[in-house]
Amino acid sequence: MSLDYVKFSSGFEKFMPKEYRDMVEHGPFGKKISVSQMGSFKEVLEEHPMCAGCAMTLFIRLAMIAFPNPEDTITVGTAGCGRLAISQAAIPFVYGNYGDQNGVASGLSRGLRLRFGDKPKDVVVMAGDGGTADIGFQQVLHSWFRKERFTTIMLDNEVYGNTGGQESGMTNRGAVLKMAPLGKKFEKMDMVQMAKVAGCAYVATVVPNNPRRVESVIKKAVLIAREVGSTYIQAYTSCNIEYAIPTDKVMEDAKNVENDRYAFSEYISDEAKQYLTERYGYKEFLQKPAAPAAAIPNKA
């Protein structure tokens, strides 16, 4: 939980594997990095067992690059595909029992504030649509109503991909899946609206076919969660196995879904706008100067 843990124990450097040495010497810790530098530095995410071409993996990869201070971040997850990659990173990962990830993150976030005071320690929950909107729904909503200061990211693949293709609350109405052969009979849950009602300071929907946008959204959400309140990001991360999307068409699908029903949206409270502007120098929320009045011709 600080730059002190991202270094070699004395005398052990030569025994460490190459990946570990690269991480210490060329990782993102203590530096400012962005997606434009990808491929030139050692990333915190390592090799993992997720499927080839998985859009969720791409989103997790981008999210880990976007964390403002990876050395001061803890991720919390739960059962589901995502944890297979999230746990394979040089960032401490807490595995909550199914559905209690937001409860665990609440305690963790409060504990870190007691222990470290003003020094920012970021807690980021990354869980699937089942973990967030179905099984963890109660704890997710309560953490938002309590305005717990951490970020919740839903990796929305619209299915229980890890257990064979059952419908989730986030599956679209009518979707036929391997374990939902009659098609889903109910509408997709509107978690974005619920997050706003519950008082989240920042709510965004995003699709991973725009890496810079993903980076910007994650940075804002994590920074706002440091002081203002709960933040929520809902990311469309298709399951190419359960929805039978050819791996080389995953980004085409993401683009189509973005145009169809997952358009980028961003809600940010006035308090959060002010915080980002004053504390971190964001300029996009500054009041634009009024257009100059039409010139009045001088009287002769």
Added chain:
Amino acid sequence: MYLVADIDVEICAAKSCKLCTQYCPEANTIQYSDELGKDKGFKYGSAYVAVDRCKGCAQCVWVCDNMAKNHAIKMIMIDQLPKAALTDNITYGEKSTTAVLVSPVVG
């Protein structure tokens, strides 16, 4: 044998858009090297694939063909690649990486 992505350095170094490095779902698999392009007289560097990490999804091929419109990436059987980058032979620098290309198939 299985397919891995292979990047044509001459096409890539002429454009150097780096899009594939941002869209690969695997970390540190499509890497970027200044030297690969500059050694061949190009102004920019080129992307290359650490084939031991490539899972063969071909997302980079779609991105290169349809978003960048460079058509620089092809899927190739790994034993058809005479030389390729492997994670063990990649060295990180300040703003770029360097890779020693070797035969990816041992034995």
